[in-house]
Amino acid sequence: MLKIGVLITILTGTGNTSNMWRIALKMLFNDQAKYIGLVIGVAFSTLLINQQMGIFLGLLSRAGALIDDVPEANIWVMDPGVKNLDTVFPLRDTELSRVRGVEGVQWAVPYFKAMATVRTQTGQLESALLVGADDQSMVGIPSVFVMGSAEDLRKPDAVAVNEDGFGKVWRGEKISLGNTVELNDRRAVVVAIIKDSPKFTSSITFYTRYSQALAYTNNGRNQLSFVLVRTSPDYTEKEVTENINAQTGLMALSSSDFRDKAVQYVIDNTGIPVSFGTVIALGIIVGVCVVGLMFNLFVLENLKHFAVLKAIGTSNFRLIGMVALQACVVGFVGYGTGLGAAAMFFEFAGRNPNFAGFFLPWQIAIASGGVAAAIIALASMVALRRVLFIEPAIVFRG
Amino acid sequence: MPMSQTHDQATSTNIQTEQRTLAVQCRGVIKEFGAGQARIRVLRGIDLDIYAGETTFLVGPSGCGKTTLISVIAGLLRPNEGTVSLYGEMTSQMRGGALVHFRAINLGFVFQQFNLLPALNAAENAAVPLVVQGMSLSKAVRKASELLERLEMGKHKNKYPNQLSGGQQQRIAIARALVHNPRLVICDEPTASLDAQTGHAVMEMLQELAGAPDRAVIVVTHDSRIYSFADRIATMSDGQITSVKTKQESQLTSDVNH
Ligand SMILES: Nc1ncnc2c1ncn2[C@@H]1O[C@H](COP(=O)(O)OP(=O)(O)OP(=O)(O)O)[C@@H](O)[C@H]1O
Numbered sequence: 001m002l003k004i005g006v007l008i009t010i011l012t013g014t015g016n017t018s019n020m021w022r023i024a025l026k027m028l029f030n031d032q033a034k035y036i037g038l039v040i041g042v043a044f045s046t047l048l049i050n051q052q053m054g055i056f057l058g059l060l061s062r063a064g065a066l067i068d069d070v071p072e073a074n075i076w077v078m079d080p081g082v083k084n085l086d087t088v089f090p091l092r093d094t095e096l097s098r099v100r101g102v103e104g105v106q107w108a109v110p111y112f113k114a115m116a117t118v119r120t121q122t123g124q125l126e127s128a129l130l131v132g133a134d135d136q137s138m139v140g141i142p143s144v145f146v147m148g149s150a151e152d153l154r155k156p157d158a159v160a161v162n163e164d165g166f167g168k169v170w171r172g173e174k175i176s177l178g179n180t181v182e183l184n185d186r187r188a189v190v191v192a193i194i195k196d197s198p199k200f201t202s203s204i205t206f207y208t209r210y211s212q213a214l215a216y217t218n219n220g221r222n223q224l225s226f227v228l229v230r231t232s233p234d235y236t237e238k239e240v241t242e243n244i245n246a247q248t249g250l251m252a253l254s255s256s257d258f259r260d261k262a263v264q265y266v267i268d269n270t271g272i273p274v275s276f277g278t279v280i281a282l283g284i285i286v287g288v289c290v291v292g293l294m295f296n297l298f299v300l301e302n303l304k305h306f307a308v309l310k311a312i313g314t315s316n317f318r319l320i321g322m323v324a325l326q327a328c329v330v331g332f333v334g335y336g337t338g339l340g341a342a343a344m345f346f347e348f349a350g351r352n353p354n355f356a357g358f359f360l361p362w363q364i365a366i367a368s369g370g371v372a373a374a375i376i377a378l379a380s381m382v383a384l385r386r387v388l389f390i391e392p393a394i395v396f397r398g
Numbered sequence: 399m400p401m402s403q404t405h406d407q408a409t410s411t412n413i414q415t416e417q418r419t420l421a422v423q424c425r426g427v428i429k430e431f432g433a434g435q436a437r438i439r440v441l442r443g444i445d446l447d448i449y450a451g452e453t454t455f456l457v458g459p460s461g462c463g464k465t466t467l468i469s470v471i472a473g474l475l476r477p478n479e480g481t482v483s484l485y486g487e488m489t490s491q492m493r494g495g496a497l498v499h500f501r502a503i504n505l506g507f508v509f510q511q512f513n514l515l516p517a518l519n520a521a522e523n524a525a526v527p528l529v530v531q532g533m534s535l536s537k538a539v540r541k542a543s544e545l546l547e548r549l550e551m552g553k554h555k556n557k558y559p560n561q562l563s564g565g566q567q568q569r570i571a572i573a574r575a576l577v578h579n580p581r582l583v584i585c586d587e588p589t590a591s592l593d594a595q596t597g598h599a600v601m602e603m604l605q606e607l608a609g610a611p612d613r614a615v616i617v618v619t620h621d622s623r624i625y626s627f628a629d630r631i632a633t634m635s636d637g638q639i640t641s642v643k644t645k646q647e648s649q650l651t652s653d654v655n656h
């Protein structure tokens with residue numbers, strides 16, 4: 001802890017003051033129970049904020065997982081009524097060629113997605129996502145193959161399954177190729193294992209060619225969910241989306257706009273923000289209460305000692321500095337502990353597929369530091385007042 | 399001296415150094431507590447002179463205002479009326495910051511309850527006034543340790559207050575009151591929490607350490623057993639000083655009374 005004192009001396013350049021601050025630190029660390037309680041209070045809030053926000057943002061970002069997995073396309077074209085990736089309305093096949101004819105479109109490919117029912121090895125039914133990518137270019141198939149390759153998907157009845165999905169369908173089996181599975185009552189052979197971005201809803205995803213996907217879902221011809229577009233280098237995304245909108249009457253969105261829209265849909269239409277918000281708010285409130293009460297208790301118990309220091313000739317300014325330092329140390333150590341705990345959570349939780357892809361965004365880490373500072377400021381306000389207005393004459397009273 | 403002396407003590411005793419330095423001068427000091435109906439006047443016009451080189455005892459019945467008076471003298475309370483000067487500086491008129499600074503340099507305190515900081519060891523506690531004045535902690539502790547060695551408290555210098563007896567704590571407190579060489583030392587009931595023998599030993603130490611021609615010591619006490627340590631005894635009653643006598647004079651009167 002001496003290091004903190006040294007640090008402060010360096011930061012403030014005031015050797016004299018730092019010696020009073022060393023006394024302040026000794027006072028703080030002397031009351032170990034309260035010190036630890038204070039640190040835990042701040043750490044608890046910090047941990048909750050970071051852990052909950054990390055999970056929340058991780059969940060939200062899953063709403064755009066399919067978009068993230070097709071970085072080759074930068075524009076998605078869809079029915080104007082589409083709000084998210086889960087509810088799609090099929091486009092007519094002719095729309096594909098209309099989009100291809102729009103100025104500024106380098107290429108455009110069909111993209112199919114639908115839900116399918118899959119029977120697991122144990123006979124259980126699970127719902128799975130079925131993605132059909134362009135037969136020629138294979139745009140729409142994620143790029144990370146754990147086993148097999150995109151070329152293997154050209155075989156008849158060939159599908160790729162995501163790694164997590166494999167574990168769900170063939171429980172306990174080591175990932176391998178050649179397994180067969182019933183997709184909507186039709187035989188499919190696993191020829192590749194893919195590592196894709198975790199989805200918001202379903203964790204089993206089968207990837208296949210567009211034509212193959214149509215075969216698995218035998219509901220007629222209108223099966224074009226999206227048209228994926230790459231803009232020509234000479235055109236901006238904005239120009240091309242506007243061109244497509246104007247010429248086809250469809251809705252064209254840049255990947256990032258579509259992603260934002262999908263995320264916004266989750267925010268607007270689920271209880272997720274409220275429930276996470278509640279937990280975070282509770283974390284902050286509990287933090288403020290615990291830290292506030294403890295810190296006031298700490299200062300109250302030391303009031304006589306502060307009064308002695310005041311009588312001996314310590315200025316109010318210095319006394320406030322001492323209390324502020326005590327509060328800051330509690331804040332820093334608590335924040336560090338909480339952040340460390342949150343980092344550890346994401347480190348270990350990330351190994352569980354349910355939490356895959358969750359992380360601790362640095363913006364949240366910094367913001368939670370602001371919250372910790374606010375907790376400390378709130379908690380020490382009353383205490384500072386007390387110290388400021390101590391009557392030094394109480395030193396003579398029993 | 400600007401004002402006439404109300405208590406002319408120069409005539410009778412052996413402390414007749416003609417050029418005595420006036421350490422504390424109170425004139426017409428009035429202190430009231432509370433407001434409105436509940437207002438009480440605790441100090442009712444105090445005139446008092448205390449000289450450097452002397453130990454002045456302040457005695458009187460409980461509740462007569464002794465603690466209030468030394469609080470006013472120390473600048474911990476402001477008088478409602480009247481003036482307090484310490485070594486010619488009118489502290490009752492000083493602004494907060496200046497007063498705090500003045501206290502840091504010129505005053506030492508000894509309390510009935512010792513009031514050591516539990517988080518600091520003996521040497522650090524004794525060093526506090528030096529640190530308050532701006533000395534580095536390590537240097538201050540070194541100086542304080544030297545003082546503790548002189549008091550034969552050296553072996554206790556790394557102990558914390560809760561590891562020390564009352565008498566030992568009070569010795570540390572006396573070291574703290576004197577480590578920065580203040581010109582005025584104020585003690586409120588320094589022996590009241592100690593047994594007679596320890597109290598006597600502590601007073602001996604105080605006398606030995608504090609006794610200096612340029613320093614005044616004020617001791618508030620109920621403890622008649624330690625009156626022998628006084629050069630002068632000021633008696634208070636109901637918010638007023640009723641007499642200031644040398645030890646010899648007061649011994650005479652008490653002999654007459656008994
Ligand atoms: N802060 C205060 N507010 C109101 N009344 C006070 C305050 N401080 C002291 N008093 C009152 O002033 C009177 C004198 O108190 P003081 O402590 O000065 O007496 P004392 O002579 O030191 O008594 P003791 O010998 O018991 O210590 C008492 O009646 C006390 O109740």
Ligand SMILES: [Mg+2]
Pocket residue numbers: 464465466
């Ligand atoms: Mg008293």
